[in-house]
Amino acid sequence: MKEYKILVGHGAVKDIMIDAHPHIGTNKLPKIIAKMRENILACGGEMHFNCRVEDLIIKGIKIEGVIDQNKNKIFGQSVILEQDTLQEIFSIY
Structure with missing residues (x-):
């Protein structure tokens, strides 16, 4: 909703x-x-294109950021992933 x-x-x-x-x-x-x-x-957010998410940065039960294909750590209050990436990441966990 x-x-x-x-x-x-x-x-x-x-x-x-x-x-x-x-x-x-x-x-x-x-x-x-x-x-x-x-x-x-x-609102100060960022968009990252042509950036493959390889892993999530998790603290407790909260996603605090992502690690990209170049091992860069990208932190944020919210992480929005497209559907294919989301399914692939959750298959790891």
Whole structure:
């Protein structure tokens, strides 16, 4: 539900909050993603492209960052991974 609120806050129709099978629309999604990206950057967040996540930096039960393919440690309050990376990382744990 929290994810839907974030999407609505960035331009998705409110119907996704109550629909049994919510659909944003492929024509609307790029603009929503662009707004999310602008918001992340405006809040001091960073985007790392062409950066393969090799491992997670975990302290207790919290993810504090990631280690990339070059062994760089990238720390942050939140980590957003794309689906394939997420599935691959969780298969390790």
